[in-house]
Amino acid sequence: MFQLDYGDPRPLFEQIKDQIKTMILRGVLPANQQLPSVREMASNLTLNPNTIQKAYRDLEAEGYIYSVRGKGNFAAALSQQLKTEQQTQLKKQLKETLTAMLHLGISPEEALQWVKEAYHTEGGEPQ
Amino acid sequence: MFQLDYGDPRPLFEQIKDQIKTMILRGVLPANQQLPSVREMASNLTLNPNTIQKAYRDLEAEGYIYSVRGKGNFAAALSQQLKTEQQTQLKKQLKETLTAMLHLGISPEEALQWVKEAYHTEGGEPQ
DNA sequence: CGCACTGTAGTATTCGCAATAGTACAGTTA
DNA sequence: TAACTGTACTATTGCGAATACTACAGTGCG
CATH class of the missing domain: 1.10.10.10 (Winged helix-like DNA-binding domain superfamily/Winged helix DNA-binding domain)
Structure with missing residues (x-):
């Protein structure tokens, strides 16, 4: 399981x-x-x-x-509070990743490209 | 230090x-x-x-x-290999975050909005 | 009721590993 | 030579995850 x-x-x-x-x-x-x-x-x-x-x-x-x-x-029923917490965490995580990318020399434009790319390759089901 | x-x-x-x-x-x-x-x-x-x-x-x-x-x-001098490794990892991390967001009911449009937002609030220096 | 399941609580023990303590040796530099 | 550096050990402590075991309490069913 x-x-x-x-x-x-x-x-x-x-x-x-x-x-x-x-x-x-x-x-x-x-x-x-x-x-x-x-x-x-x-x-x-x-x-x-x-x-x-x-x-x-x-x-x-x-x-x-x-x-x-x-x-x-x-x-348990997924409470709104739990969802919000999760969203907050994901937002923070997203920002950290983007910051790291910036400091590695990846421009915001490139980053946006990465994001779109990630969506297009959906179905690979990461993790 | x-x-x-x-x-x-x-x-x-x-x-x-x-x-x-x-x-x-x-x-x-x-x-x-x-x-x-x-x-x-x-x-x-x-x-x-x-x-x-x-x-x-x-x-x-x-x-x-x-x-x-x-x-x-x-x-050490930052090798291209090291940079590439780091980029690969960040890409994977980014994709995982976006996937989690999707499954939490956040549309790609919203996600893109978050990304832009993250850049606009730069200077807060997360982490 | 009696039985078999469930969660819950507690203690004692094992085990792995991070961290410490201490010593010793090797290379660099003034 | 002296005072730094890195490196390599061994022995020990300490903490926390995981185990092993026992016991008790509530649920559901024949």
């Missing part, structure tokens, strides 16, 4: 968190969709249930999922 | 590496400019010389600096 990279310096629970976040933000996991149980996911990924639980607890604290004792974990 | 964030999960030597990289890529550190000695930098940042040495060794392996035994560490 998920892709773990043991070479990645980032901890496993973070990798799991990010993948779930992405799925929720992109609508792959609709609201109230049930997630695999802590034990099941742990079994599938061959790691400890505690690791999954940490990921789930964090995600709940951040508003991406909600937990119901005895029932399971479910994708 | 450098800014260390002990709250950052990233190791110290990585933070140092990145800051030096950025300075070199942006021309703040011209070719053959001498860097502080391992021991001096360690003293300034109040950490162990080994930590600095690790950063320097990595940077040399990546082609950002060169070391001369008995003399010191110096910024």
